[in-house]
Amino acid sequence: MLRLKLATDPRWVNIAEKNISEILTDHAYCEQKAASSAISFIVQYPEYPKLIDAMADLAREEMEHFQRVHDHIKKRGFELGRERKDDYVSELRKFFKGGKRVVQLVHNLLLAAMIEARSCERFRVLSEGISDPELSEFYDDLMRSEAMHYSMFLQFAREIGADSLDVDKLWLEFLEYEAQVISRFGNKEFIHG
Numbered sequence: 001m002l003r004l005k006l007a008t009d010p011r012w013v014n015i016a017e018k019n020i021s022e023i024l025t026d027h028a029y030c031e032q033k034a035a036s037s038a039i040s041f042i043v044q045y046p047e048y049p050k051l052i053d054a055m056a057d058l059a060r061e062e063m064e065h066f067q068r069v070h071d072h073i074k075k076r077g078f079e080l081g082r083e084r085k086d087d088y089v090s091e092l093r094k095f096f097k098g099g100k101r102v103v104q105l106v107h108n109l110l111l112a113a114m115i116e117a118r119s120c121e122r123f124r125v126l127s128e129g130i131s132d133p134e135l136s137e138f139y140d141d142l143m144r145s146e147a148m149h150y151s152m153f154l155q156f157a158r159e160i161g162a163d164s165l166d167v168d169k170l171w172l173e174f175l176e177y178e179a180q181v182i183s184r185f186g187n188k189e190f191i192h193g
Contacts, residue, residue: 002120002150003175004117005176005178009186012125012186013125013130015187015188017131020135021073021076023190024073025078028073030119031065031069033086034058034065035063039055041108061145072134086190086192088185089115092114102160110170112149112153113157114175117146118178118192119146120150
């Protein structure tokens with residue numbers, strides 16, 4: 001379903017488990033950034049009412065996910081650490097060049113879709129490989145949410161960009177690019193790292 005070109009090495013779970021406080025902190029900030037991104041879509045593109053409705057719902061859901069991750073952090077006696085830069089996302093952004101307003105919107109939607117797709121895939125790896133049964137169930141549940149978010153962003157990109165560019169062709173090229181990017185990651189206790 002996700003069509004990612006390079007799967008995460010299942011051994012990444014071992015890296016994540018060695019410092020679970022770090023993976024949970026990174027995950028919490030991923031959820032916060034996703035909520036902020038949804039709000040940014042509302043602020044930047046108010047002329048798309050269906051998108052605004054979906055992003056308002058998404059912002060609430062992502063903040064609920066943030067709270068759930070934070071609850072796991074507190075339950076384990078950890079504290080939420082500092083936010084860290086997401087080099088993976090910075091690298092993905094380099095794929096897109098400028099363009100008309102609608103093209104920039106499609107680019108942002110595809111970027112969001114890719115982030116959700118990779119997060120979904122990483123949550124699957126965590127749910128299947130982590131030894132903590134509670135976190136395994138938690139990540140299995142979140143994996144399903146990420147899959148729906150991925151589909152939603154991709155569908156909006158296709159609908160909004162239909163008259164401006166070949167969205168499916170661009171998505172396939174972006175998938176190839178993402179495989180090159182992710183091949184340089186996967187050795188740190190970050191969701192995308």
